[in-house]
Amino acid sequence: GSSQPSSGQAEAGKEAAAGGEKKVLKVGTDAAYPPFEKMGPDSKPVGFDMDIIKAIAEVNGWEVQIEHAGWDPLFEDIEKGKRDIAISTITIDEKRKKKYDFSDPYFDAHQLIMVPESANVTKIEDIKDMRVGVQSGTTGAALAEKILGKGNTKLRGFDDMPSAVEELYAKRVDAVVGDNGVLNDFLKNSGKAGYKVVKDPNVVPEQYGIMVKKGNKELLDEINKGLKTIKENGKYDEIFRQYFGE
Numbered sequence: 187g188s189s190q191p192s193s194g195q196a197e198a199g200k201e202a203a204a205g206g207e208k209k210v211l212k213v214g215t216d217a218a219y220p221p222f223e224k225m226g227p228d229s230k231p232v233g234f235d236m237d238i239i240k241a242i243a244e245v246n247g248w249e250v251q252i253e254h255a256g257w258d259p260l261f262e263d264i265e266k267g268k269r270d271i272a273i274s275t276i277t278i279d280e281k282r283k284k285k286y287d288f289s290d291p292y293f294d295a296h297q298l299i300m301v302p303e304s305a306n307v308t309k310i311e312d313i314k315d316m317r318v319g320v321q322s323g324t325t326g327a328a329l330a331e332k333i334l335g336k337g338n339t340k341l342r343g344f345d346d347m348p349s350a351v352e353e354l355y356a357k358r359v360d361a362v363v364g365d366n367g368v369l370n371d372f373l374k375n376s377g378k379a380g381y382k383v384v385k386d387p388n389v390v391p392e393q394y395g396i397m398v399k400k401g402n403k404e405l406l407d408e409i410n411k412g413l414k415t416i417k418e419n420g421k422y423d424e425i426f427r428q429y430f431g432e
């Protein structure tokens with residue numbers, strides 16, 4: 187039953203008894219996706235995702251240790267067991283679900299196309315003949331590849347999102363495809379005028395989940411429990427308002 191203590195809690199209990207220490211949750215992220223994750227002072231990732239995982243950890247009595255891993259290593263490190271969880275605006279999708287387990291969704295998102303204001307783009311098909319920048323290995327990259335075709339040299343993949351957006355500013359790509367939150371953040375806060383974001387209502391929406399190693403059910407249950415608690419007690423809304431307003 188759900189009232190039974192999980193062995194995760196038992197672990198934490200043991201540690202507490204032995205050393206008076208809390209269980210430390212090792213968290214990885216790609217700290218280049220503002221406002222969800224970016225580098226803060228002392229090379230510590232900060233952002234919406236970090237506040238969410240800290241709030242969940244508080245519910246469960248855990249300490250968190252958050253590290254910037256980078257996007258690809260993030261996945262590998264979970265597989266290898268180097269870290270317990272990854273939180274990094276990771277879209278829950280069928281392909282990833284084969285290799286990893288995900289928490290309940292914690293955020294609704296969708297893809298946007300960022301282009302110069304003058305560009306004639308209203309739907310995703312309009313980028314077909316453009317030079318398109320994406321972050322490699324993301325759902326945005328997969329969407330752009332679907333439109334441009336696999337192996338198309340006009341599709342340019344970057345290790346992180348800021349690099350793709352820089353290429354747009356430098357006019358070396360004509361469009362960038364990525365998540366709404368991050369592209370809106372660049373639009374608002376980069377200080378560059380003359381760009382817009384376009385939403386194609388026919389592109390399927392996405393949801394973010396917290397990722398754990400496949401089969402790590404105990405941890406996942408506790409994460410979900412914590413998530414449920416912060417949604418019920420107003421903490422989630424408080425964090426949401428802080429980053430996205432009402």
Ligand code: ARG
Binds near residue numbers: 217218257276278326
């Ligand atoms: N939501 C998209 C995906 O899962 C992009 C996430 C990129 N996040 C990041 N922190 N780099 O593919």
